[in-house]
Amino acid sequence: MINRLLSGDRPRSRLLAGVLALILIGLAFAxxxxxxxxxxxxxxxxxxxxxxxxxxxxLLGYTGVVSFAHTxxxxxxxxxxxxxxxxxxxxxxxxxxxxxGGTAIAAALALAIGLFSLRVKAIFxxxxxxxxxxxxxxxxxxxxxLTGGEDGLTYKIPRALGPxxxxxxxxxxxxxxxxxxxxxxxxxxxxxxxxxxxLRVVNSPFGRTLKAVxxxxxxxxxxxxxxxxxxxxxxxxxxxxxxxxxxLLAIWIRYTGPATTLSMEIMIDILLMVVIGGMGTMYGAxxxxxxxxxxxxxxxxxxxxxxxxxxxxxxxxxLVAPERWLLWLGMLFILSVYFxxxxxxGRLRSRR
Amino acid sequence: MSSTAxxxxxxxxxxxxxxxxxxxxxxxxxxxxLGFAAIGDGATWLTLTVAGLAMGLMIFIMASxxxxxxxxxxxxxxxxxxxxxxxxxxxxxxLAWLAGWTQSPVVMLNLLAVFLAILASMxxxxxxxxxxxxxxxxxxxxxxxxxxxxxxxxxxxxxxxxHVIWGPDAIxxxxxxxLQGAVIFGEAAIEKYRLFAVAVGLVLxxxxxxxxxxxxxxxxxxxxxxxxxxxxxxxxRIRRLFLLVFMAGSALAGLGGxxxxxxxxxxxxxxxSEIMVLVFVVVIIGGLGSIEGCFxxxxxxGLLSNYMAFLAPKVALVSTIALMVGVLMWRPxxxxxxxKAK
Amino acid sequence: xxxxxxxxxxxxxxxxxxxxxxxxxxxxxxxxxxxLLGRNGAGKSTTLxxxxxxxxxSEGEIHFDGARIDGQSTPAISRAGIAYVPENMGxxxxxxxxxNMTLAAASGKMDPQRLSWIKELFPPIATFWDxxxxxxxxxxxxxxxVSRAIIEPRKLILIDEPSKGLAPAIIRAMTDALRQLKETxxxxxxxxxxxxxxxxxxxxxxxxxxGRIVHAGTMAELAADSDLQERLMGLSLEVHQ
Numbered sequence: 001m002i003n004r005l006l007s008g009d010r011p012r013s014r015l016l017a018g019v020l021a022l023i024l025i026g027l028a029f030a031x032x033x034x035x036x037x038x039x040x041x042x043x044x045x046x047x048x049x050x051x052x053x054x055x056x057x058x059l060l061g062y063t064g065v066v067s068f069a070h071t072x073x074x075x076x077x078x079x080x081x082x083x084x085x086x087x088x089x090x091x092x093x094x095x096x097x098x099x100x101g102g103t104a105i106a107a108a109l110a111l112a113i114g115l116f117s118l119r120v121k122a123i124f125x126x127x128x129x130x131x132x133x134x135x136x137x138x139x140x141x142x143x144x145x146l147t148g149g150e151d152g153l154t155y156k157i158p159r160a161l162g163p164x165x166x167x168x169x170x171x172x173x174x175x176x177x178x179x180x181x182x183x184x185x186x187x188x189x190x191x192x193x194x195x196x197x198x199l200r201v202v203n204s205p206f207g208r209t210l211k212a213v214x215x216x217x218x219x220x221x222x223x224x225x226x227x228x229x230x231x232x233x234x235x236x237x238x239x240x241x242x243x244x245x246x247x248l249l250a251i252w253i254r255y256t257g258p259a260t261t262l263s264m265e266i267m268i269d270i271l272l273m274v275v276i277g278g279m280g281t282m283y284g285a286x287x288x289x290x291x292x293x294x295x296x297x298x299x300x301x302x303x304x305x306x307x308x309x310x311x312x313x314x315x316x317x318x319l320v321a322p323e324r325w326l327l328w329l330g331m332l333f334i335l336s337v338y339f340x341x342x343x344x345x346g347r348l349r350s351r352r
Numbered sequence: 353m354s355s356t357a358x359x360x361x362x363x364x365x366x367x368x369x370x371x372x373x374x375x376x377x378x379x380x381x382x383x384x385x386l387g388f389a390a391i392g393d394g395a396t397w398l399t400l401t402v403a404g405l406a407m408g409l410m411i412f413i414m415a416s417x418x419x420x421x422x423x424x425x426x427x428x429x430x431x432x433x434x435x436x437x438x439x440x441x442x443x444x445x446x447l448a449w450l451a452g453w454t455q456s457p458v459v460m461l462n463l464l465a466v467f468l469a470i471l472a473s474m475x476x477x478x479x480x481x482x483x484x485x486x487x488x489x490x491x492x493x494x495x496x497x498x499x500x501x502x503x504x505x506x507x508x509x510x511x512x513x514x515h516v517i518w519g520p521d522a523i524x525x526x527x528x529x530x531l532q533g534a535v536i537f538g539e540a541a542i543e544k545y546r547l548f549a550v551a552v553g554l555v556l557x558x559x560x561x562x563x564x565x566x567x568x569x570x571x572x573x574x575x576x577x578x579x580x581x582x583x584x585x586x587x588x589r590i591r592r593l594f595l596l597v598f599m600a601g602s603a604l605a606g607l608g609g610x611x612x613x614x615x616x617x618x619x620x621x622x623x624x625s626e627i628m629v630l631v632f633v634v635v636i637i638g639g640l641g642s643i644e645g646c647f648x649x650x651x652x653x654g655l656l657s658n659y660m661a662f663l664a665p666k667v668a669l670v671s672t673i674a675l676m677v678g679v680l681m682w683r684p685x686x687x688x689x690x691x692k693a694k
Numbered sequence: 695x696x697x698x699x700x701x702x703x704x705x706x707x708x709x710x711x712x713x714x715x716x717x718x719x720x721x722x723x724x725x726x727x728x729x730l731l732g733r734n735g736a737g738k739s740t741t742l743x744x745x746x747x748x749x750x751x752s753e754g755e756i757h758f759d760g761a762r763i764d765g766q767s768t769p770a771i772s773r774a775g776i777a778y779v780p781e782n783m784g785x786x787x788x789x790x791x792x793x794n795m796t797l798a799a800a801s802g803k804m805d806p807q808r809l810s811w812i813k814e815l816f817p818p819i820a821t822f823w824d825x826x827x828x829x830x831x832x833x834x835x836x837x838x839x840v841s842r843a844i845i846e847p848r849k850l851i852l853i854d855e856p857s858k859g860l861a862p863a864i865i866r867a868m869t870d871a872l873r874q875l876k877e878t879x880x881x882x883x884x885x886x887x888x889x890x891x892x893x894x895x896x897x898x899x900x901x902x903x904x905g906r907i908v909h910a911g912t913m914a915e916l917a918a919d920s921d922l923q924e925r926l927m928g929l930s931l932e933v934h935q
Contacts, residue, residue, distance in 0.1 A: 060497075064497055066496075066497060066500045066501070116677070116680065117680075119684065123428050123496050123500070123640075124636065124640075126428075126430070126500050127428070127632040127635070127636055128632075128636065128676075130430075130628075130629065130632055131629050131632050131633050131636075131673055131676065132673055134626075134629040134669070135629070135669045135670050135672070135673045138669045138670075139666070139667065139669070139670050142665075142666040142667075143666065264625065268504070268508060271501065271504065275501060315516075318516050319516060323515070323520060324512055324515065324516065326508055326511075326512050327508075327509060327512035327513065327515075327516070329508070330505050330506075330508030330509040330512060331505075331509055333501070333505040333508070334488065334502055334505035334506065334509070337492075337498055337501045337502050337505065338491060338492075338502070341498070568796070568797070568802065571789060571793050571796065571797055572797060574786070574788055574789060575786040575788075575789060575794075575797055577788075578786050578787065578788055579784055579786060581748055581768070581780075581784070582780065582784035582786070583797075584748075584767070584768035584769050584772070585746055585748070585768055585772055585777075585778040585780070585784065586772060586797060586798055586800060586842070587769050587772035587773045587800040588769055588797075588800070589767070589769045590769075
């Protein structure tokens with residue numbers, strides 16, 4: 001049963017299985033295990049970014065293609081839902097329509113970019129996606145009439161997903177059963193289904209061909225696989241899932257703006273998650289996203305106290321200031337590309 | 353020996369073929385003409401055209417190193433923008449030290465200060481280029497995916513270090529008095545600094561062409577772009593040549609950073625990665641590895657950006673993407689595809 | 695025993711997952727032309743590339759003029775005195791003929807006497823001096839490639855299939871030129887599939903198949919022994935006429 005759910009792709013390391021189980025349990029029971037707004041918010045973000053990072057890994061790890069447009073697709077999904085919710089009002093119909101619309105647009109755009117730039121060289125794709133995504137981000141902040149510009153869009157979501165909606169009176173394990181909880185589980189189960197879906201894709205014949213193309217495009221072409229077709233399909237699939245993750249984010253935070261969805265910072269966050277977690281394995285995305293979001297939320301607090309503690313020393317407080325955490329992540333990123341390109345998952349698997 | 357068989361024979365290029373290879377050269381004038389038609393007003397057009405040329409030449413300065421580095425060793429440096437930022441900040445520091453000269457009304461002192469700032473930036477970015485090549489790029493030769501990731505990581509670290517050294521806020525960088533203001537041509541007001549940028553850019557382009565066409569190093573670089581193996585088989589160490597080119601490219605990016613910083617009059621740690629978007633567009637339009645293509649691409653992007661900023665400001669950046677798409681539809685490898693020996 | 699300039703002993707070379715050279719033993723005597731024969735894919739080009747350091751052998755030794763050169767870098771091997779004319783000719787098509795020649799003179803200066811000798815040997819070099827090398831015909835490119843290899847005095851010249859893709863008349867001209875070059879006591883290791891050309895130039899000969907040397911001896915011996923020719927021919931010599 002579990003084997004089928006995981007599409008036969010087992011963690012292959014007891015430690016890794018343990019960590020994954022811990023993350024799953026933590027997320028599944030987050031509202032009860034870690035009560036409080038901040039921790040629930042963190043848990044939801046982890047769910048969303050696991051999907052986002054996993055969909056990116058489909059490209060980076062399994063297809064060997066570097067894209068800098070993943071946040072663009074993420075953003076398109078988020079804006080699709082946000083626009084539908086703000087123009088049609090807070091209804092589930094709006095959510096479905098917006099999500100479907102956003103996902104379709106993301107997929108179409110990915111198809112166009114893929115067909116256009118994957119023909120030439122993988123490196124072309126990286127540059128083209130970087131340029132297109134940046135232009136898109138600027139366009140979105142320029143078209144303020146439609147998108148709210150830099151300020152973004154704030155909107156209401158259906159009442160059933162809000163804190164004011166009570167499913168029952170009283171509490172379970174001291175937690176109120178309200179719409180917010182419902183909303184969390186909507187995010188959690190959607191993320192779980194999407195993740196298992198991606199796991200299925202990479203373990204299908206299609207996924208195995210992708211890896212063959214990644215390892216030796218020339219040979220795969222010679223055997224008769226249409227390399228461009230495989231790469232483009234992976235791009236489209238990955239973009240569609242990213243858009244769905246964007247929709248989840250839009251629903252969860254009830255706000256969509258360039259900084260939370262389209263920015264290059266988020267693109268870099270995704271890169272870091274996938275590389276540090278481990279490229280070419282879906283579980284890497286789980287580990288990477290979880291570690292990253294936890295670090296982003298809690299490590300910065302730690303760094304702030306370190307900054308405080310070292311106040312008297314020269315330079316050190318500057319280096320440990322919470323704003324500088326990207327510095328350390330960047331170094332960690334470079335080192336992991338050199339020394340353990342298989343990331344945390346590769347490490348865990350190699351020591352069994 | 354039988355000389356009949358090897359009698360010199362050259363096929364003359366047909367007019368159509370000549371037009372085909374010259375066509376990219378016509379693009380910039382054509383674009384300028386279209387711009388004139390769309391804008392209608394001569395003075396505005398002239399102002400925008402000079403602005404476009406200035407911008408294009410500054411982008412060319414930043415992009416040239418990137419494209420040659422790629423041509424020579426198949427290395428694409430996504431951290432190239434870091435050199436632009438570092439160059440701007442070093443330039444700022446030097447100009448701040450030379451405040452007496454930069455604020456002086458004497459033109460020569462102003463220019464000397466800018467010149468020294470440029471020199472210092474180029475020295476620093478060239479040196480960082482050396483380290484960057486050795487530490488970041490060298491271990492991942494021949495591996496595109498890792499190159500992209502690692503150089504991106506280098507960019508993040510460099511930007512953060514700028515924050516550590518110069519603080520997190522944007523810094524105002526003012527031009528010396530003699531580079532402020534505008535000169536009037538008829539009804540068109542043209543900023544002095546733009547003319548200065550055009551002059552610097554043209555001098556650099558001519559100089560670079562001279563180096564590439566008439567010096568031994570330049571010949572080696574061009575030969576290496578086409579067939580690095582053969583350059584080695586002739587006894588030259590291409591890794592050293594590459595390191596040299598990488599450093600030169602980084603120094604040029606630093607120079608571009610000072611120029612761009614003075615143009616924008618505001619510098620941030622992210623300015624490099626922001627301008628990289630246009631730099632990539634230019635390199636793609638020109639054909640990866642082609643310096644002539646890079647030059648034409650830069651002029652096209654500069655002109656188009658300025659015309660569009662006037663005609664339809666909201667879609668200015670998108671229009672350059674459209675230009676890139678258009679060029680790639682016409683020539684999938686860019687304007688001047690680089691011949692690679694197999 | 696003749697003075698051996700180049701010696702390969704048990705050289706194995708892998709290219710990616712493929713095991714191309716499977717223990718090549720080869721001796722090239724100083725002076726004269728040694729010919730390496732064999733069918734396509736036998737490993738002749740890989741042998742030359744391994745000597746040049748363009749592939750690094752995984753096993754075995756290569757000695758040149760008393761020094762071990764395997765594992766050294768290509769530029770170092772070139773500077774030790776080996777010139778290389780690759781199968782694809784390695785012309786810099788964006789540079790002029792003259793610039794190609796300038797770069798080939800690693801010292802930076804071309805010896806005028808040598809240059810005029812080359813121009814006599816290959817007249818198109820003089821005619822097209824200022825033309826981009828990319829505009830030359832195939833035969834002219836081959837001449838340029840050989841000219842580059844001999845603009846500096848070298849101890850050994852590796853030439854990979856100079857007759858490939860050329861018209862018979864041009865092959866004859868090329869053969870003539872190489873014969874004149876041979877008279878200058880330059881050692882040449884020639885990879886060739888054209889047996890006529892090989893026979894008229896070669897002093898010693900080695901035949902390769904499946905990444906090994908399957909026969910080595912003098913050219914005179916091979917040329918005289920039709921049985922041996924027949925046996926090797928069926929195996930590897932494809933006579934292109």
